[in-house]
Amino acid sequence: MSLFLRFRLRNIQKNTLGKTFYSSKAEEKIEIPNRIPRGPTDILRALESTVSRDPTAAHYKYHDDPFLIPMSNVGKRTFAMAQESGRKAAHWIRKEHADLFNHRECEPPIETFFPKITFNKNSKVTEEDLKNVIDDVQISEAVNVYKICKENNIEVSQVSQQKLLELLCYYNSEDTLDKEFIEERWFRQSSRLKEKQRKIWRDGNFAEELFISIENPTAEVYSAIIQGMAKHLQVERAWQLFEEAQQKGIIVNTDTYNSLIAVSNYLKEGYDQRWSFAFDLLSDLNRANLKPNLGTLNSVLKTLSTMGTGRVTKTYTLQVLREFKDIGIEPCLASWYYVLITFCKDRGPTSTILTDILNFVENKEHKIQDITDTNFFVTAMDICRNHLHDVDLARRVDKMLNFGSNYDLMGDSYKESIYYRNYFVLLSESLPLEEFMRDIYEKYVPHIYVPEPGVMGEILKIVDINGAIEFIPKLWSDMTVFDHTNRENLLETVLDIMVNNEIESELKENFSNIAWDIFNRIENQNENRTNKIMFTGDLLGKILTLVTRNKDFIKSCTVMDKLDKGHSTIVGVPKIEALSLFVDQCIEEKQPSRAISCIQYCSDSGFPEATILAARLNEKLTLDENHLNNLSKIVGDLSTMKAQ
Amino acid sequence: MILRNLDKKCLLKTLERQFANNYATVTEAAKESREEFKALNLKHVKGQVVQKRAPRKLDVLPPRSKQMATDQDWGNVWPGPRTFHPSTVPLPIRQGYVEKGAPPDKYANAELMKIPNFLHLTPPIIKRQCEALKQFCTPWPKNLNTQEKLIENFPIEVTTSNYCLSSPSIRNPLARIVTLTIKVSSLSLKGAMDKFLRLVGERYNEKTDILTIVADRCPLRKQNYEYAMYLLTAVYHESLKVEPWENLKSEADMEYYNWEKNASKKSIEQIFGKPVEEIPNSKMYAEAVSNLMNEGESDYTIAKYGEAVRTLLNLPKTA
Numbered sequence: 001m002s003l004f005l006r007f008r009l010r011n012i013q014k015n016t017l018g019k020t021f022y023s024s025k026a027e028e029k030i031e032i033p034n035r036i037p038r039g040p041t042d043i044l045r046a047l048e049s050t051v052s053r054d055p056t057a058a059h060y061k062y063h064d065d066p067f068l069i070p071m072s073n074v075g076k077r078t079f080a081m082a083q084e085s086g087r088k089a090a091h092w093i094r095k096e097h098a099d100l101f102n103h104r105e106c107e108p109p110i111e112t113f114f115p116k117i118t119f120n121k122n123s124k125v126t127e128e129d130l131k132n133v134i135d136d137v138q139i140s141e142a143v144n145v146y147k148i149c150k151e152n153n154i155e156v157s158q159v160s161q162q163k164l165l166e167l168l169c170y171y172n173s174e175d176t177l178d179k180e181f182i183e184e185r186w187f188r189q190s191s192r193l194k195e196k197q198r199k200i201w202r203d204g205n206f207a208e209e210l211f212i213s214i215e216n217p218t219a220e221v222y223s224a225i226i227q228g229m230a231k232h233l234q235v236e237r238a239w240q241l242f243e244e245a246q247q248k249g250i251i252v253n254t255d256t257y258n259s260l261i262a263v264s265n266y267l268k269e270g271y272d273q274r275w276s277f278a279f280d281l282l283s284d285l286n287r288a289n290l291k292p293n294l295g296t297l298n299s300v301l302k303t304l305s306t307m308g309t310g311r312v313t314k315t316y317t318l319q320v321l322r323e324f325k326d327i328g329i330e331p332c333l334a335s336w337y338y339v340l341i342t343f344c345k346d347r348g349p350t351s352t353i354l355t356d357i358l359n360f361v362e363n364k365e366h367k368i369q370d371i372t373d374t375n376f377f378v379t380a381m382d383i384c385r386n387h388l389h390d391v392d393l394a395r396r397v398d399k400m401l402n403f404g405s406n407y408d409l410m411g412d413s414y415k416e417s418i419y420y421r422n423y424f425v426l427l428s429e430s431l432p433l434e435e436f437m438r439d440i441y442e443k444y445v446p447h448i449y450v451p452e453p454g455v456m457g458e459i460l461k462i463v464d465i466n467g468a469i470e471f472i473p474k475l476w477s478d479m480t481v482f483d484h485t486n487r488e489n490l491l492e493t494v495l496d497i498m499v500n501n502e503i504e505s506e507l508k509e510n511f512s513n514i515a516w517d518i519f520n521r522i523e524n525q526n527e528n529r530t531n532k533i534m535f536t537g538d539l540l541g542k543i544l545t546l547v548t549r550n551k552d553f554i555k556s557c558t559v560m561d562k563l564d565k566g567h568s569t570i571v572g573v574p575k576i577e578a579l580s581l582f583v584d585q586c587i588e589e590k591q592p593s594r595a596i597s598c599i600q601y602c603s604d605s606g607f608p609e610a611t612i613l614a615a616r617l618n619e620k621l622t623l624d625e626n627h628l629n630n631l632s633k634i635v636g637d638l639s640t641m642k643a644q
Numbered sequence: 645m646i647l648r649n650l651d652k653k654c655l656l657k658t659l660e661r662q663f664a665n666n667y668a669t670v671t672e673a674a675k676e677s678r679e680e681f682k683a684l685n686l687k688h689v690k691g692q693v694v695q696k697r698a699p700r701k702l703d704v705l706p707p708r709s710k711q712m713a714t715d716q717d718w719g720n721v722w723p724g725p726r727t728f729h730p731s732t733v734p735l736p737i738r739q740g741y742v743e744k745g746a747p748p749d750k751y752a753n754a755e756l757m758k759i760p761n762f763l764h765l766t767p768p769i770i771k772r773q774c775e776a777l778k779q780f781c782t783p784w785p786k787n788l789n790t791q792e793k794l795i796e797n798f799p800i801e802v803t804t805s806n807y808c809l810s811s812p813s814i815r816n817p818l819a820r821i822v823t824l825t826i827k828v829s830s831l832s833l834k835g836a837m838d839k840f841l842r843l844v845g846e847r848y849n850e851k852t853d854i855l856t857i858v859a860d861r862c863p864l865r866k867q868n869y870e871y872a873m874y875l876l877t878a879v880y881h882e883s884l885k886v887e888p889w890e891n892l893k894s895e896a897d898m899e900y901y902n903w904e905k906n907a908s909k910k911s912i913e914q915i916f917g918k919p920v921e922e923i924p925n926s927k928m929y930a931e932a933v934s935n936l937m938n939e940g941e942s943d944y945t946i947a948k949y950g951e952a953v954r955t956l957l958n959l960p961k962t963a
Contacts, residue, residue, distance in 0.1 A: 010803060010805050011804045011806065012801060012802070012803050013802045013803075013804075014794070014798035015801075015802060030785050030787050030788050030793075030797055031785060033783060033785070034782070035782065036779070036781070036782060038780050042780070046776040046777055046779065046780070047773055047776060047777070049776055050769075050772045050775075050776050051719060051720055052717070054716075054717075054720040054721045056708045056711045056716070056721065057708065057721065057732075064729060064731075065729065065731065066704050066706070066707055066708070066731050067702075067704055069705060069708075071705060105812040105813065106812035106813060107812065481705070
């Protein structure tokens with residue numbers, strides 16, 4: 001018997017003797033207030049509302065332990081997907097060995113923990129089974145069960161048939177990702193799908209078969225199949241079926257009209273044709289005595305957003321918004337998203353409509369009403385940065401995002417990273433660097449957002465412009481953690497900043513360490529990497545400069561050796577300043593042979609300054625015969641040099 | 645310091661693991677190297693030379709407690725109950741005992757992980773959570789401001805328990821038990837009190853005047869509650885009933901000796917020729933007689949009785 005950790009809660013309830021809650025004395029009437037109704041999770045939600053995001057912690061899906069907190073974008077993805085793959089493995093085991101998971105001790109039973117029931121040709125099915133698999137969104141299983149029903153001549157009611165058809169149309173008769181795999185949904189880049197907007201409806205799929213098999217299709221049947229086809233961009237057939245339904249005098253529902261309006265840009269070429277098409281459909285809707293809904297508004301706005309940059313489009317958009325407002329339909333975030341992309345086109349004139357929109361939607365908690373709602377925040381931030389360059393507006397958008405549970409409308413990881421990329425670059429360009437690093441960088445990096453190499457490059461550029469080299473050590477340590485050290489351009493930028501800003505402080509040591517770190521990272525690259533970073537003469541020269549400035553003679557010698565030995569493989573030569581610095585260092589350390597080999601390298605690389613360096617060496621140090629001979633071999637007669 | 649020790653520990657662990665792997669296939673090369681531990685190889689098997697890959701060095705973040713601002717919102721960092729974690733708690737806590745020196749600090753300290761902590765329930769957080777829960781609370785009835793009024797208006801108290809435990813089932817058989825308590829004086833029993841107490845038996849606590857009914861015979865709490873209420877109702881009405889034979893109760897059937905109603909009173913009234921109230925020392929006599937009858941004959945009661953009789957009749961005391 002296992003030991004339970006047990007909590008015991010005592011409930012004490014006071015009762016009156018009589019039925020009434022009033023005492024007998026009239027002057028002392030005790031009124032007990034009515035209980036405030038609440039749902040089963042309301043208390044938890046109320047407690048949850050007292051907790052907000054802790055910027056020093058990773059997302060709660062990761063383990064809170066320094067060894068297990070992901071630090072780069074790749075890490076975040078890998079860690080989360082690793083968890084998800086574990087979950088998937090568990091699902092797989094459960095599916096393969098369903099017979100082992102029949103220990104049904106739990107009370108109340110948790111259906112999702114039990115293995116899913118599978119059906120084969122010989123299994124006895126009822127309509128109830130079909131309903132269950134439809135409710136469980138098991139598409140292929142639903143088709144399977146339906147087929148078995150048909151084979152065994154089991155009557156399937158019209159309602160179930162309709163439900164099955166709707167399910168198949170919505171999912172294009174393909175199995176969908178289990179709703180339990182939220183991480184996969186979060187990380188798969190669904191917005192990339194937008195790029196390939198093409199027909200994905202599988203012609204002749206089971207939904208069509210089912211549609212054909214239904215005798216005397218009703219309005220609902222037509223609505224389902226038309227919506228399915230329109231959703232998966234089989235637009236011609238959808239339109240054909242719509243006309244067919246109209247000829248038969250069948251009135252399809254409002255959502256069907258919406259789905260057709262939304263695909264008008266696939267059906268009609270010109271802008272005017274599209275608008276008149278949408279207009280006709282709306283008139284049809286009106287004639288059919290159907291009420292438009294939010295979906296209608298969004299579809300019309302979507303059509304308008306595909307109609308170029310003309311002034312007419314904008315006027316229409318505003319008119320549509322006005323009219324829908326008059327019939328009591330409030331736009332949702334998706335509607336505003338379409339308005340934004342209509343007004344703020346890359347090539348069009350600048351529009352400040354976002355300010356007006358924010359006045360409507362700010363300080364409100366939004367619930368998802370349309371799948372496109374998730375595009376709003378990322379688009380708004382994009383407009384703040386690329387269209388308006390307005391920091392205050394960006395801050396307002398960000399505030400709205402963090403209001404209540406609005407963050408749920410972020411969409412997926414891809415949108416999130418684009419959102420923060422825009423936000424970061426905009427803020428880094430507009431705020432004073434100190435403020436940006438203190439208030440924004442410290443807060444968001446790395447747990448909420450890890451800057452991509454591009455954004456890091458922007459930040460480095462601004463650091464360079466401001467000469468704020470004190471941030472370099474911090475940025476470099478972040479870059480190593482974020483896996484940016486394999487980006488040649490970033491390494492060069494960091495080195496450039498450090499070389500160009502010469503300072504006399506403790507930073508010198510830091511810089512030297514960073515340079516040495518870069519050297520080692522390039523030196524110890526994985527053999528199997530595809531695009532390895534190659535040393536260039538310039539890169540090594542910069543590293544040499546930085547190390548030498550800190551008077552790390554041994555390290556300088558290592559770098560110099562690398563330069564010298566890799567003469568044939570290393571592209572380019574370092575700047576003469578770096579070499580001259582090294583020679584000076586050799587003189588200081590009284591290492592003439594090192595200096596001579598450096599001068600040899602200079603002369604081999606064709607620097608005319610080799611002679612000057614040689615002269616300086618000769619001047620500062622008393623060289624022995626051997627060294628003098630070597631030097632003269634390189635640069636010729638030394639006695640003449642002195643004179644120069 | 646501790647961190648470095650940790651690193652060493654990790655290193656030792658990986659080494660251990662590698663040894664376990666190479667246990668049977670120890671190589672000549674391994675034997676040669678001085679640092680390697682010679683593994684026991686009873687069968688003298690010559691294994692393949694396994695090239696050890698240098699372990700990849702992992703960059704580890706510093707503990708996040710170091711990044712925390714001094715004015716941060718602790719409720720966000722530690723929102724719920726969880727095991728202590730040194731890198732999340734920015735406090736220099738120590739716990740444990742060592743023979744010499746200070747108690748071990750928070751890193752890798754199992755003592756700190758063992759004990760339950762209340763880091764999620766700091767006073768400001770409790771305050772904040774209470775604020776959030778206020779929306780579900782109704783105000784306390786205004787007139788119900790004293791304990792007396794509470795008992796007067798709501799004499800019945802029903803106690804049940806809920807159990808929260810980690811098990812496949814959320815049901816707990818103990819949750820069905822319903823305990824009902826009531827102050828008996830709040831029932832208007834008057835003459836039926838005796839019968840009531842006889843019916844409830846040991847469920848009545850004389851000292852506190854509280855009747856406790858525990859109902860646990862039904863499987864559900866609701867059923868048990870209804871049963872307890874039924875019992876209370878039944879026992880109340882049963883005790884109020886008066887049977888015709890109750891009037892036939894004679895002196896011998898009385899539960900206890902009541903001097904006022906007995907022959908002893910009448911006889912002293914006869915002897916003195918006046919009502920009891922006017923007889924001196926009659927009270928003492930009455931007490932002694934009732935004690936003798938109620939408590940039974942003992943040296944003490946008899947002695948008392950004798951003394952009372954002597955005082956009543958003005959007889960000299962025995963020497």
